[in-house]
Amino acid sequence: MIAFEAVSKVYDNRVTAVDQLSLVLPAASVTVFVGPSGCGKTTSLHMINRLEQPTRGVVRIDGTDVAARDVIDLRRGIGYVLQNAGLFPHQRIFDNIATVPRLLGWSRQQIGARVHELAALVGLAEDNLQRYPHQLSGGQQQRVGVARALAADPPILLMDEPFGAVDPLVRTRLQDELLELQQQLAKTIVFVTHDIDEALRLGDQVAVFQDAGVLAQCGSPRDLLATPANAFVDRFLGPDRALRLLGLIRLADVAVQPDPAATTDVQPDAVPSLAPLRPAQTLRDALDLMLTHRRNAVPCADESGQLRGVITREQIDAALP
Ligand SMILES: Nc1ncnc2c1ncn2[C@@H]1O[C@H](COP(=O)(O)OP(=O)(O)OP(=O)(O)O)[C@@H](O)[C@H]1O
Ligand SMILES: [Mg+2]
Structure with missing residues (x-):
């Protein structure tokens, strides 16, 4: 666990970059x-691996002030x-990925296997x-960056706008890959971005910073979309808050109504029955299906495709703040 305790960073006695961050x-x-x-954002990140030092306050990892740690040892545990x-740029991809294992004095064989x-x-x-790096696409370079950071299997991973320079399609794919990777590796990840959609997609919790290093709100994506703490967060989240909130709620986590007859309540017989939604889909998909087919309830299947029951309009309403 990483903790910021009333951390401030003032550059040159003038610029407050981070203000009382807890x-x-x-x-x-x-x-x-x-x-x-x-x-x-970057300043806050850098105070974790001591590329910057707080002017006031303490950053702790598992209870220990990072300032009290040996810096080499500290950074060994932080990708x-x-x-x-x-x-x-002048090193082959293999050597880029092998950077930290080499510093740690691993054998050639261990390094090769790990790369x-x-x-x-x-x-x-x-x-x-x-x-060489310039011979790779932007997306491939990002993957190399992640591989290099993971090389010595550190428990903590700091990522500063890692997907900033790639086109939206590749970016979405890299985000999916990171989420999949995180399922396997369960790292403590601190991810910096200025893209709110990326933040809501990737974050278990999202810390929204306001100008001049003030933390405006920290919460789960659902918390932020349901109850933005102030006008700044509301504006930063942008439009379609209700729809995006519904898009975060997977049907696997929704208690379906058991009565399958309800799917046909407002339907004339001529309308073909709907293909059931899958558990990985969201309440937003359910609402879309309701609107498209003018229904108040739509069917939902389990993993195996078996009908579980229906999602109703009331359930959509209940999910919104
Ligand atoms: N080494 C430095 N010396 C003086 N001021 C600095 C230094 N580094 C950052 N700052 C200032 O501190 C503030 C915060 O900078 P920081 O790099 O943390 O922002 P950021 O949120 O990461 O921004 P971006 O999204 O543009 O990367 C800015 O006003 C910046 O100009
Ligand atoms: Mg930055």
């Missing part, structure tokens, strides 16, 4: 720092993915390992 980042979960440019991957394992883990084809 925040707990639970282990094995993803915390996203999001906010406008210059609001102190760091730099903005735009930040690869070493190949990581390439597979992040979905990077083997023939890329002998290339």
